[in-house]
Amino acid sequence: MNNAPDREWNSVMKRMFAGISRRYDLVNTLMTFGRDSAWRRHAVRTAMLPAGGTLLDVGSGTGKISFEAKRLDPALTVVALDLTRDMMVVGKRSDRKKRILWVNADALALPFDDCRFDAVTSGYLMRNVPDISRAFQEQLRVVKPGGRVVCLETSPPDSRLLGPLIRFHFRFVIPLLGGLISGRWDAYRYLPRSTEAFKTPEELALIMAGEGFTGITYRRFMFGTVAVVAGTRPAVPPAGPH
Numbered sequence: 701m702n703n704a705p706d707r708e709w710n711s712v713m714k715r716m717f718a719g720i721s722r723r724y725d726l727v728n729t730l731m732t733f734g735r736d737s738a739w740r741r742h743a744v745r746t747a748m749l750p751a752g753g754t755l756l757d758v759g760s761g762t763g764k765i766s767f768e769a770k771r772l773d774p775a776l777t778v779v780a781l782d783l784t785r786d787m788m789v790v791g792k793r794s795d796r797k798k799r800i801l802w803v804n805a806d807a808l809a810l811p812f813d814d815c816r817f818d819a820v821t822s823g824y825l826m827r828n829v830p831d832i833s834r835a836f837q838e839q840l841r842v843v844k845p846g847g848r849v850v851c852l853e854t855s856p857p858d859s860r861l862l863g864p865l866i867r868f869h870f871r872f873v874i875p876l877l878g879g880l881i882s883g884r885w886d887a888y889r890y891l892p893r894s895t896e897a898f899k900t901p902e903e904l905a906l907i908m909a910g911e912g913f914t915g916i917t918y919r920r921f922m923f924g925t926v927a928v929v930a931g932t933r934p935a936v937p938p939a940g941p942h
Contacts, residue, residue: 709830716887718786723882740768743852746930753818759825763791810838823852827898836911843933850930854895857925901927
């Protein structure tokens with residue numbers, strides 16, 4: 701297998717997110733009007749973690765989902781994994797009590813044994829990986845049978861009534877706000893474009909189903925521009941080749 705395109709894409713993503721790492725959380729909060737924390741909370745609760753269980757947060761960035769999980773259950777063991785060291789450095793500064801294990805690795809090659817975690821979460825990861833199916837394959841592999849995989853992701857807006865206003869926000873407000881605060885205009889031109897071109901929750905659900913997940917659900921937020929999609933690893937492996 702030729703992994704050169706993946707390595708090239710990863711290099712581009714690392715440079716981009718390294719450049720916006722210090723202001724990333726601030727911009728997210730401003731451009732979502734502070735609603736991003738509620739979506740993270742919903743994602744963690746959707747994971748249905750057992751008390752004191754184990755969570756892998758893939759594409760953790762600065763660890764916002766990881767911190768939310770620890771806030772809801774301090775007894776959890778939480779592993780935050782991200783491709784970009786600079787993002788994790790920002791997160792570690794808030795992790796003074798070292799409550800989280802931080803791992804620098806690729807979402808398409810998770811460095812963990814099979815059936816290692818009670819649940820897996822990701823936040824705004826899937827639109828930034830070169831192969832969505834492979835990312836879900838890896839998450840399915842490392843979650844325990846009966847465990848949940850939860851994806852918090854942006855979604856192309858589906859509101860006809862508010863469509864023009866939403867597109868204006870995506871194409872002009874976010875690039876302007878992100879560019880002014882971070883100084884990285886290219887990154888905040890890419891991020892809204894990647895949302896408009898990305899999969900719908902229904903399409904993500906179909907990909908998850910194709911990889912073997914069951915009980916798939918999704919819920920939209922913010923006029924359909926954000927979604928939480930979740931599926932379960934079957935307790936009994938599906939029959940036949942996958």
